[in-house]
Amino acid sequence: MQQLRRPARRALLVLHVAVSVSWLGLTLGLLTLSVTGFTTGSPEMAAVAYRAMKIFNDWLVLPIALATLVSGLVLSLGTPWGLARHRWVFIKFWLTLVTVLLTVFSLSPGIDQLAAEAAAGSPTPDFHLVVAPAVATATYLFITAISVLKPWGMTTRGRRLRAAQSTGTRTPQARGSRKEGAGVR
Secondary structure, three states: OOOOOHHHHHHHHHHHHHHHHHHHHHHHHHHHHHHHHHHOOOHHHHHHHHHHHHHHHHHHHHHHHHHHHHHHHHHHHOOOOOOOOEHHHHHHHHHHHHHHHHHHHHHHHHHHHHHHHHHHOOOOOOOHHHHHHHHHHHHHHHHHHHHHHOOOOEOHHHHHHHHHHHOOOOOHHHHHHOOOOOOOO
């Protein structure tokens, strides 16, 4: 993929940080609501908490999660960081992908079930819906930390590409895909 120009890269970075922070905030909100629903002695309060979780989940969580995944993917492919050049970027991508999939296939169905029970007047608190947002929150905080600290260095592929660039030679894959002036700026 061709490198993004500086204004596009900066705008995309702002978008990525904004949606990532939003995803963390939504998950903290879900965690707060799930703890409230699980620990309250009031079935009415639990019903309200679970119905609020459904609203967050239906309208915000999945679009924000997908925006985080897509903006991060475009940033990694459109900048010198690359997707598989640095371990922290590679790990961040896979953790984001896994959490999006867990949101779709585990968290959302659980929230839907509890909200349906709450609407019927008989919510049964589920510890799974306390654990899932707690684990997601810890994961997002870990992803944030590695985004700031950038640990672990380059991957084997990244070292090979850097060596090829520094010696002036190109790998066979890079010959046809690289445009003049599209290098590190």
